[in-house]
Amino acid sequence: MAVDAATMPTVPKSAAATPDTSNSKTTSGSTSSTGIADNFQSFLMLLTTQLQNQNPLDPLDTNQFTQQLVQFAQVEQQLKSNSQLEALVNIEKTAQSTQALVFVGQTVAVDGSTAHFDGNATWNFKAPSNSSATITITNSAGQTAYTGSFAIGAGDSSFVWDGKGKDGTKWPVGDYKMTVTAKDSNGKDIAISTEVQGTVDSVDLTASPALLSIGGKNYTLDQIKRVVKQAASS
Secondary structure (H helix, E strand, O other): OOOOOOOOOOOOOHHHHOOOOOOOOOOOHHHHHHHHHHHHHHHHHHHHHHHHOOOOOOOOOHHHHHHHHHHHHHHHHHHHHHHHHHHHHHHHHHHHHHHHHOOOOOEEEEEOOEEEEOOOEEEEEEEOOOEEEEEEEEEOOOOEEEEEEEEEOOEEEEEEEOOEOOOOOEOOOEEEEEEEEEEEOOOOEEOOEEEEEEEEEEEEOOOOOOEEEEOOEEEEHHHEEEEEOOOOOO
8 A cells, every 4th residue: 555655744853863761860770770671662662653654755864773772772781781780799798798707706906096905905016116115005084094114126016904003903894095105226206006906796797898896896897907816725
């Protein structure tokens, strides 16, 4: 049957290049993928209708609508890739949480100067060279619980406090801060970095990233500097 091109409705060529995206705004990756898929189907229907009703005297440029179709498909594929990357990130978070569980019951060292005292408290520090140092321990109120002078060698050292002051006073359970001031053999001040050492009591897997509880304080997995092997009791 012949088709009268003069009376046949036509669809503007520009419609293929500018599909309706008024409903493509979304608030999440999954809804974005759904929205783009819906628009993709609408885009195909628009092209099909346009091809069926095009003016045979002025046909649609096939190269133009094919290019638009390819570009639209690339956008859809990119959204799918984003969704897959999000799934990979969630898998990585799960793996980190599982890894954090391994540290429960382990003695570890983390950067810091405030340790929880409950029978004893341990700090690690590192000196760049042989030096004479003054170690001061204060409670949460800023009161000096202990102070003493020591000769320390270059490298890593540890200080274990039994909770007694210089006068023999036994201090209560709580958080205590250690400050180290040191001078080298030439009397020049040197910086001493400190670490807090303690046992991982629990892991909060509901947090992201997972939080390790050490002496009532929370730390992330990347804050752990080392795992310390405890000597067997004789």
